[in-house]
Amino acid sequence: MSCEFKISQEFVKKVDETITHYPVSKRSASLPLLHLWQEEFGYVSNQGVEWIASKLDLQPINVFELVTFYPMFRDKPAGKIQFRVCRTLSCALAGGYELFDHLKKNCQIEGDGHHGPAVSPDGKYSIEFVECLASCGSGPVLMINDDFHENVSNDKANELVKKYG
Amino acid sequence: MAIAETRLIFKHIDSPGYTIDIDCYIKNGGYTTLRKAITMKTAEIISEVKTSGLRGRGGAGFPTGVKWGFIDPTKNTKPVYLICNADESEPGTFKDRQIIHKDPHQLIEGMIISCFANNVKLAYLYIRGEFPEGAKILERACEEARQKNLLGKNILDTGYDLEIYIHRGAGAYICGEETGLIESLEGKRAYPRIKPPYFPAVLGLYMCPTIVNNVETLCNVIHIVKMGGANFAKLGKPNNTGTRLLCVSGDVVKPGYYEFEVGALTLGQLIYDVCGGIKNGKKLKAIIPGGSSAKVLKAGERYKIKQKQADGTMADVEIALEDIPMDFDTMAAVGSMAGSGGVIVMDETRSMPDCLANISEFYAHESCGQCTPCREGSLWMKKITTRIRDGKATVEDVGVLKNVADNIAGRTICAFGEACSWPVQSFVTKFKEEFETVAGNGAKK
Numbered sequence: 219m220s221c222e223f224k225i226s227q228e229f230v231k232k233v234d235e236t237i238t239h240y241p242v243s244k245r246s247a248s249l250p251l252l253h254l255w256q257e258e259f260g261y262v263s264n265q266g267v268e269w270i271a272s273k274l275d276l277q278p279i280n281v282f283e284l285v286t287f288y289p290m291f292r293d294k295p296a297g298k299i300q301f302r303v304c305r306t307l308s309c310a311l312a313g314g315y316e317l318f319d320h321l322k323k324n325c326q327i328e329g330d331g332h333h334g335p336a337v338s339p340d341g342k343y344s345i346e347f348v349e350c351l352a353s354c355g356s357g358p359v360l361m362i363n364d365d366f367h368e369n370v371s372n373d374k375a376n377e378l379v380k381k382y383g
Numbered sequence: 384m385a386i387a388e389t390r391l392i393f394k395h396i397d398s399p400g401y402t403i404d405i406d407c408y409i410k411n412g413g414y415t416t417l418r419k420a421i422t423m424k425t426a427e428i429i430s431e432v433k434t435s436g437l438r439g440r441g442g443a444g445f446p447t448g449v450k451w452g453f454i455d456p457t458k459n460t461k462p463v464y465l466i467c468n469a470d471e472s473e474p475g476t477f478k479d480r481q482i483i484h485k486d487p488h489q490l491i492e493g494m495i496i497s498c499f500a501n502n503v504k505l506a507y508l509y510i511r512g513e514f515p516e517g518a519k520i521l522e523r524a525c526e527e528a529r530q531k532n533l534l535g536k537n538i539l540d541t542g543y544d545l546e547i548y549i550h551r552g553a554g555a556y557i558c559g560e561e562t563g564l565i566e567s568l569e570g571k572r573a574y575p576r577i578k579p580p581y582f583p584a585v586l587g588l589y590m591c592p593t594i595v596n597n598v599e600t601l602c603n604v605i606h607i608v609k610m611g612g613a614n615f616a617k618l619g620k621p622n623n624t625g626t627r628l629l630c631v632s633g634d635v636v637k638p639g640y641y642e643f644e645v646g647a648l649t650l651g652q653l654i655y656d657v658c659g660g661i662k663n664g665k666k667l668k669a670i671i672p673g674g675s676s677a678k679v680l681k682a683g684e685r686y687k688i689k690q691k692q693a694d695g696t697m698a699d700v701e702i703a704l705e706d707i708p709m710d711f712d713t714m715a716a717v718g719s720m721a722g723s724g725g726v727i728v729m730d731e732t733r734s735m736p737d738c739l740a741n742i743s744e745f746y747a748h749e750s751c752g753q754c755t756p757c758r759e760g761s762l763w764m765k766k767i768t769t770r771i772r773d774g775k776a777t778v779e780d781v782g783v784l785k786n787v788a789d790n791i792a793g794r795t796i797c798a799f800g801e802a803c804s805w806p807v808q809s810f811v812t813k814f815k816e817e818f819e820t821v822a823g824n825g826a827k828k
């Protein structure tokens with residue numbers, strides 16, 4: 219299933235600049251490079267693991283073990299529109315679980331979504347429960363792609379779904 | 384409202400017209416303290432921080448001046464690194480988020496001064512991965528500071544060079560633990576290191592002496608240098624100086640973030656006066672006072688503590704939950720901790736097994752997995768608590784749960800072991816009857 223991504227010069231430039239932030243050890247650039255790769259291509263494929271490893275003079279396993287450890291990295295595509303709903307106590311008290319179920323139903327997403335995205339059949343949406351997003355006083359909160367939203371009632375969620383298309 | 388806030392760090396947060404760009408910060412007096420600091424001797428700044436009595440705001444409350452003092456500049460030959468811990472991921476805590484997103488230059492100035500004081504040439508700001516916007520804001524702030532020669536080479540023509548880079552985490556709570564953070568910054572899994580020997584001040588980043596401080600702690604450094612350590616120490620109480628950012632969430636009328644002198648108000652005043660009391664006219668049931676790792680306090684509890692009297696002598700007194708002053712020492716004396724300043728309030732309708740199941744799922748997910756008691760224990764605590772919540776357990780399971788928790792703390796590499804077992808121990812002990820009743824409920828049906 220792994221397709222070959224085309225790596226642009228611009229991407230390489232960004233990567234090379236990032237590596238300069240770590241004059242003592244290139245290996246420190248692993249996480250930033252994984253972020254850059256995932257932002258560019260949507261998920262970290264085998265190609266990504268190998269490309270980053272060779273860029274940093276590491277073994278692929280040194281990079282792959284990060285993908286499996288850090289929850290934000292994924293080795294499969296998520297939806298075009300990604301919901302990350304906070305699951306932790308303060309948000310749960312404010313209705314985080316209800317919000318999660320509501321969004322799931324609204325976007326016709328099957329699957330569990332507890333830590334690891336569940337994707338809608340058309341690949342448009344994905345949803346995932348995540349842990350405390352550090353905005354517990356304005357729960358329930360969620361992130362849609364990189365944007366943060368607070369006090370999300372079901373009505374507000376409906377509006378947001380419309381807004382993001 | 385009875386008690387007024389003392390806004391030192393939150394002075395400009397949410398004030399109308401205040402923006403995140405450097406011009407606004409400078410217009411409001413920003414970077415003048417850095418200009419003062421660079422005329423001081425580095426030892427002098429460290430001594431001011433010691434005098435101030437500042438204790439770390441990341442959770443453990445360790446004295447910052449003492450931490451800085453571990454690195455002896457006359458003996459050390461290695462480079463010294465400073466890392467700002469902006470991983471803010473202790474459930475219930477949302478204070479660093481405000482600073483990062485609304486007053487980023489305050490943090491950058493605090494970092495530059497702290498780096499200067501400790502002769503640091505390279506520093507990293509480790510920000511949690513779920514703050515993508517915050518990372519951009521901070522990157523821009525650093526760039527603006529570089530352009531004004533406040534950061535980079537030859538800062539303000541002093542010959543002092545410093546680089547600060549923003550480094551994003553990727554969603555793992557354990558990156559907040561300082562040695563896990565260091566491993567993560569070295570490009571590895573965030574497996575905490577064992578202390579000794581890996582105290583950051585001795586063998587930190589790249590095996591060099593490293594200072595790790597929380598966002599709020601580093602911001603405090605500006606105010607200490609500005610007003611002098613002795614004046615700072617007049618705020619709050621002895622051994623509990625300065626102000627504290629408090630985050631209140633859960634079942635209160637006005638949840639939010641506030642700043643008070645340490646110990647200036649009681650838990651009762653915070654919840655009833657500042658936050659408008661319990662929502663929907665309900666009654667209080669329980670409070671987690673310092674982030675989800677802190678032991679829970681139960682409504683109606685009374686505590687015996689030693690308290691300083693007006694004449695200076697110490698006396699044994701008994702206080703109610705509402706009367707606990709919000710400071711480090713009293714929170715510890717009543718058997719919990721001030722921790723990260725995150726106060727989570729639960730009303731009378733809340734099921735304690737349900738709340739604990741939620742917290743236990745957090746810890747089961749976040750254990751890094753290195754130590755068997757923590758990895759297995761956190762998972763079993765989640766499974767048993769969930770079973771109790773669903774009424775599919777037995778009364779004996781409540782004891783089993785407590786027993787699992789009792790065998791984690793003190794047997795692990797890092798303090799996550801304590802962090803995951805304290806909630807379980809305290810909930811199960813204090814609400815034993817409720818747990819036992821709920822445990823078998825489902826089976827009866």
Ligand SMILES: Cc1cc2nc3c(=O)[nH]c(=O)nc-3n(C[C@H](O)[C@H](O)[C@H](O)COP(=O)(O)O)c2cc1C
Binds near residue numbers: 441468472473559595
């Ligand atoms: C499991 C665990 C999680 C932690 N998470 C954080 C965190 O998110 N932010 C933070 O500043 N400190 C956190 N800490 C505390 C750090 O290890 C460290 O003590 C702190 O950053 C030191 O800074 P301070 O002295 O300024 O408080 C955590 C500790 C543990 C054991």
Ligand code: SF4
Binds near residue numbers: 751754798
């Ligand atoms: S106590 Fe838990 S989180 Fe800490 S090192 Fe051990 S397994 Fe990892």
Ligand code: FES
Binds near residue numbers: 304
């Ligand atoms: S509990 Fe949801 S943001 Fe903290």
